[in-house]
Amino acid sequence: MDLNALIAVMIILPIASALFLNLLHKKDRTIKIIAIITAVVLPIIPLLTPYGSHFFGGYLPLAQNSTLAQGLPAIITGTQLSQFHLGIMYVFSSAQQLMIFILGIITFFAIFTFINETKKPSGVYAFLLFMGTASLSAILLSDDIFNLFVFFEIAALAQVGIVVASGIKDNYETALKYILIGNIAGPLLLLGIVMLLGVTGNVNVTDMIFSIKNGFVDPQSPVLLMALSLITFGWLYASGLPPFHTIKSEVYSKALPHGAALIQAFSVFTLVAIGIIIIRLFSYNPFTHIAIIGISVIAMILGITMALMQTDYKRILGYLAVGELGYIGIGLGLGTALGITAGLFQAINESVITSFLFIGFGTVLYKTRTSDTKKLGGMMYVNPKVALLVLLAGLAMAGVPPLNAFQSKLMLIQASIQSGLPEIGIIMILLSIVTFMTFMKAFYTVYMRPKPKELEVLDNKIPKSTIISLVAFLIICITLGLFPQIATSSLQTLAAGLV
């Protein structure tokens, strides 16, 4: 087991940069330079970091550390205590590499768009974006569930900050509601973690699994089952699955487009990280898989049908993003290697496509200062290139070939049929068609129908950086659509380990 210091850099760098940016006021050029350099470096670090693990404030388990174990009594070295990890452990493998790389790419384009669309970029806003990214990197890497909770809370606060900083009407109310709801779900998640600690005597996920599998803990212990239910409830809040879909879609709609792009990526990767922990810890219990599938089907149905009835395009995207989360959950819930690989691949695809859509539709907000589809129209004439890019993003989300979500949705359907649940495949196909219809409804009302007389289009030109970001997202969508093995080969090892 190699100790790998570069793993820590993935978290320390964005935090250090965020703290420094927070101190800068009215130094626009310095803010821009530091933010861009950090954003460029973020996706590069995971590519340079070798696979391995890193400890904070601890040592390798005594069983792997003969020097430290020498002279210790047999009650420690001869029991399961010698297997336990003594510090906060971060694990970095091919799946984490891909997810943190994609998160870095989304952060880069969010920062890139923010800096070029804003005349006076705020260091505090950049602080929030980087703190969120650092937290999500830690959540993806951490094998310590309490450490994960700490970063989960930081990510939640960063999201609230991004909403507060947006300046969009009623944003304070939304931020306050998200905090209040978080005050219920967060402590309940922590209570679940505390119960796990109480039963297993540990906060390291690998050690907890060791205790459960080797009979040191009764798997049917009521406290363990209660912990599972509370952690599942916290997972619903963190990822925006029902009943938290309403507040999550509201949060997306009250953030600026680059902020919304990043917040939805946070939701996707939190869903994956906590979902994987739930499966690792509780897959012995068949009800865990049934519950994940049930919640995911409800998320798909509610998210997509609610999106259909919205008139604000940011809200439409918010609900569609919730619906797409259901696809990821289905993959995890199926519990097969193919299903989990497909779910993780869908997570990668969804985070890219939804960012693509938020930033693409964000150009309409930039030109008109409104996101109400009833007041919009004729935007195709204003910027046909952006309209085409947004259309392609919508096609990608609906799963049209040769774009990336086609591959992941096809894999999910195959996995559901292989698992003996073709009904889920039928629901996914049906809802993909409705997703396409919902998107086309929004696209038609914003871009294709005649421009309303009262709609005022501002003269400000859409920055080239925004167009570059959209083209880059399109390239990722096409590349992963044509060569899905680039992503799936990185995800298969993790998926196989969870079965």
Added chain:
Amino acid sequence: MNIYDFILKKMREVQKKAEEDQPITNITASAMLAAELTLIASVLVAVIMVRLIHPVLMIIMIAAVLIIAVMARPIMPRLRKEQNDDLNNMMFYIVVALGIVVALFYWGNLNV
């Protein structure tokens, strides 16, 4: 009265109760109808999975869903009214969901 007119009538009723003064356009009515059909179709297909527990239970549940879909239609205007941004509504559904999750995981596992 055909289903489109029925949806329009119901939307007006729900809007009147909610004191909303937005006009009902062709797009909103069509979207509501599409959402209604999507909801019923998805739930019906999902209920087929109950066959894994018992085929007779599946038939009973499909019949129940069909009866509810016919009797309570249109469901979407009501669902939209419930799924709003009101903090009280959100809190209510969060507490209900917490109860369901805990009951299913805790008592569901202990009593099987």
